[in-house]
Amino acid sequence: MNPIVFVHGFMGGSAQWVPQETAFGSASVVAVDLPGYGQNAHLSPLPTIEAYSDWVLSELIRRGISCFDLIGHSMGGMIAQEMVAQAPDHIGRLVLYGTGAQGVLPGRFETIETSKKRALSEGAKATARRISATWFLAREDDPAYEGCAVIAEKSSAAAIVGGLDAMRQWDGRAHLKNLDKETLILWGDHDRTYSWEQTEQLWHTITRSNLAVIPLCAHTAHLERSGLFNSIISAFLAPSS
Template sequence: MSFVSAPHWTAVDWTPWVKNRLVGDRRLRYLDYGTGSALVLLHGMAASWQWWLENIPALAQHHRVIAVDLPGCGQSEPLPAPAEISTHAGTVLDLLAQLGIDEATVVGHSMGGLVAIAMAGAATDRVRGLILVDAGGVPMTPRRLALILWFLRLGAAVLQRGPVRRALVRSPRFRRLALRAGFRNPDTLSPELAAELMPVFAGPGFVDSVAASGRAARATVPASLECPVLIIWGERDVIAPVRCAQDLHDAVRDSELVVIRDVGHSPMIESPDAFSRAVLDFTAAG
């Protein structure tokens, strides 16, 4: 599906499309942009809706894009502890109900994949398809899961520091060093995008979300998914290696696997055109 006419995200004034809404007595920040069938974008741990900026202009040519700051992330208020992944899923479903969206395709990156799977399990009639991007919920050993959670805690603790965030925006060399684990090529994170991502990175709900993700990852059963599933994975992901994607593909009956070459854990940033094309091909197929 073509999206060559999409403007670059820096050419768009996003202010009118970024909104706040009370959902379960908590303020939720989200972007509502474009027209067509609903496409919900759920970011990974410690991130925010802006992680999808490279993709939203293309996706919004064919979809009403709802990109959410999950509770406690970005500029959304945190849930009361314990903030379980199922509660995150319920919060997003409640937001969609308030917006009058009866069904949607849900895209989940990393931790957002756990939330997307929980949404599909809780509301099979409202989730028409899932797109899991280097996602949580893949089969892995308890040791590897514990290592990933430890790495995420450590990385976020470092990136929460003001001087570190400022250096990530200003210094390409520092970005290369600090983001090597999450990106195959950290230079694909532009200074403009870093300036959007870093000020709201690792929000107040981060600590709770790490623990909740660990509990959900151990309990998630991807084989129970009933809707069509597209799995998009970075070939050089060192956090969740591509063999995890193959295991997930094998476990989910109605699934398709797209591996994007020479990118790491965030293919939507490292290879936005290939990522957006895979998403649009999947949604166009119905």
């Protein structure tokens, strides 16, 4: 199997992918930390989704990784779509997970502008914990919530506002019909961030797409239902017989 590259979402980090680190047999798992987030919180956040795509591709080249399967979650799914548009020959199979083709998120638990205003008025830490709770069906009661909140808390106010601005400016719908990769669209059935309509748009527009809906979870199926999530990914990425 190709190396599997995981690109996290807004206020995420590589540490969120611990349940996936050894789940795929001999395939190596590479989880990046985007500038401004996770272990790279000390780096300046980037202004656009395209810039994050450039950064991830350059980081993988720096690590000697030229061909890989790609999993993008949430904002990371936007970045993954841009990576395919920029460097299609480097990418094998694609998983777009809890994401959409528009940076403005219809049906999100609150508008991006509201999140920006609240981040500036309430502070980065309070914003990180509040938004992290929306990622889980059980909110703060999910066992994985605290770990996600701690990762999210690493994000500065600049990274929070910058990430929201990068998403708001981005629109990937024009790329979808040209996205010629075997693609899995993966969605939690109670996702509060990305509505079914956005998931359906990816599924119906990407030519070689497959759909998996994971029940009883929200925006973090890889933590809420990690066994089922890993099984679905393993089946999709398994070499063809």
